[in-house]
Amino acid sequence: MNYLSTRGHPDRKRFCDILLEGLAPDGGLYLPETYPEVDAATLAKWRALPYNELAFEILSLYIDDIPAADLKAICAKTYTAEVFGSDEIVPLRELEDGVYLEALSNGPTLAFKDMAMQLLGNLFEYELARRGAELNILGATSGDTGSAAEYAMRGKKGVRVFMTSPDGRMSPFQQAQMFSLQDANIHNIAITGVFDDCQDIVKAVSNDLGFKRKYRIGTVNSINWARLLAQVVYYFAGYFQATASNDKPVSFTVPSGNFGNVCAGHVARMMGLPIQTLVVATNENDVLDEFFRTGVYRVRAAVDTHETSSPSMDISKASNFERFVFDLVGRDAARLRQLFVDDLGLRGSFDLSADPAFKQAAERFGFRSGRSTHADRLAMIRDTEKRFATLIDPHTADGLKAAREQLVPGVPMVVLETALPIKFASTVVEALGEEPTRPKKFEGIEALPKRVVQLPADAEAVKAYIAEHCD
Numbered sequence: 001m002n003y004l005s006t007r008g009h010p011d012r013k014r015f016c017d018i019l020l021e022g023l024a025p026d027g028g029l030y031l032p033e034t035y036p037e038v039d040a041a042t043l044a045k046w047r048a049l050p051y052n053e054l055a056f057e058i059l060s061l062y063i064d065d066i067p068a069a070d071l072k073a074i075c076a077k078t079y080t081a082e083v084f085g086s087d088e089i090v091p092l093r094e095l096e097d098g099v100y101l102e103a104l105s106n107g108p109t110l111a112f113k114d115m116a117m118q119l120l121g122n123l124f125e126y127e128l129a130r131r132g133a134e135l136n137i138l139g140a141t142s143g144d145t146g147s148a149a150e151y152a153m154r155g156k157k158g159v160r161v162f163m164t165s166p167d168g169r170m171s172p173f174q175q176a177q178m179f180s181l182q183d184a185n186i187h188n189i190a191i192t193g194v195f196d197d198c199q200d201i202v203k204a205v206s207n208d209l210g211f212k213r214k215y216r217i218g219t220v221n222s223i224n225w226a227r228l229l230a231q232v233v234y235y236f237a238g239y240f241q242a243t244a245s246n247d248k249p250v251s252f253t254v255p256s257g258n259f260g261n262v263c264a265g266h267v268a269r270m271m272g273l274p275i276q277t278l279v280v281a282t283n284e285n286d287v288l289d290e291f292f293r294t295g296v297y298r299v300r301a302a303v304d305t306h307e308t309s310s311p312s313m314d315i316s317k318a319s320n321f322e323r324f325v326f327d328l329v330g331r332d333a334a335r336l337r338q339l340f341v342d343d344l345g346l347r348g349s350f351d352l353s354a355d356p357a358f359k360q361a362a363e364r365f366g367f368r369s370g371r372s373t374h375a376d377r378l379a380m381i382r383d384t385e386k387r388f389a390t391l392i393d394p395h396t397a398d399g400l401k402a403a404r405e406q407l408v409p410g411v412p413m414v415v416l417e418t419a420l421p422i423k424f425a426s427t428v429v430e431a432l433g434e435e436p437t438r439p440k441k442f443e444g445i446e447a448l449p450k451r452v453v454q455l456p457a458d459a460e461a462v463k464a465y466i467a468e469h470c471d
């Protein structure tokens, strides 16, 4: 399998090359040259497989530069009941007739990002050892991504993590999750500033090419193809649990920010999984909902990006969206460049409303969308607790709200549960007046010793810190 760039760069790459890279050299995103199609016999065989073997089968279609036995061992080591809390790994639970929650958040940090990041940690360790190389991961987080990355990379050979976060602005639970890690290869850096300052620092350091090369700086952000690929697996696993045979259509609703999660659903559908509809659920930051309703994709300015009670979906642009638009315009790289380089670069938006391609988003690719507000989230958390005795987090509440607007009788609707309520306790308390239950392993973590340094919002200070801790 070869990978290409959405912006038309002539190079073709193998999986392990793009594993350790971010963007393609022309600024595009990597995609496989084709989506492997899965026939009925294969689907029938996959239905019976445990999660780690299903993951191996799907990954094998996209990875041909890791020996099969090694890839199998990596999948087996990653997706265990010990790490993800159950043999199903992503258990499905029926809320009411035809509406399901697929639990993706029982991994180490209680959010769905563990599903991909745990695999990435093992792939990185494997590939770095094979190359005799090292990698220093530099990131910025306001919560879920940073903790998932740290729990995936802790103790891994050849990898260090330098994770910046805005000092004092994460929830106490998220802070405790990250700062209580005592592993020598994990560095928490609390920046005096806001999340944007952290992102600016990461950009400034990465733009210093000399520094980047000397200190082997890398990232694990959501445009990484390996992360997206890992997420394809749970669409198959959810489908198999929601149906008794492979001729039944199923729809999925996905709480969305950077479009990574739902893009994996799109890939699963392109492979032939019988997905009827993919519902993109957004909060007040409704860039994506606006596109699927109107055909206009309009990136928001920082001042128009709201801080909401589903903070992991607070985005001004959706960094994986380019992958879907590439398919939508028939994989025409010149057209894609016009939209993402010329139009977005010049005007901050593009308009496909009059383009025949736009209709295809719904008709051929099965996309729908929905949007919710803080009041909707509170109402949905209350309703779900009252009627089904089930606690959901605010992101999953965004999903459930959008899902209910798109139900079709006879077609199961699977809502992806992207975090556990304890991660966003204050909103749950606001809705219900009570604290969500906390998994045993996290009892008392706020009281554990913290390993974190404070640095000013200054790229030079962060560079000095990295240099000092890289021997």
Ligand SMILES: *Cc1c(COP(=O)(O)O)cnc(C)c1O
Binding pocket: 111, 112, 113, 144, 145, 222, 255, 256, 257, 258, 259, 260, 261, 262, 312, 313, 395, 418, 419
């Ligand atoms: C990251 C995240 C999302 C958004 O996922 P994308 O892949 O960026 O669309 C939704 N919910 C939670 C809890 C998250 O951590």
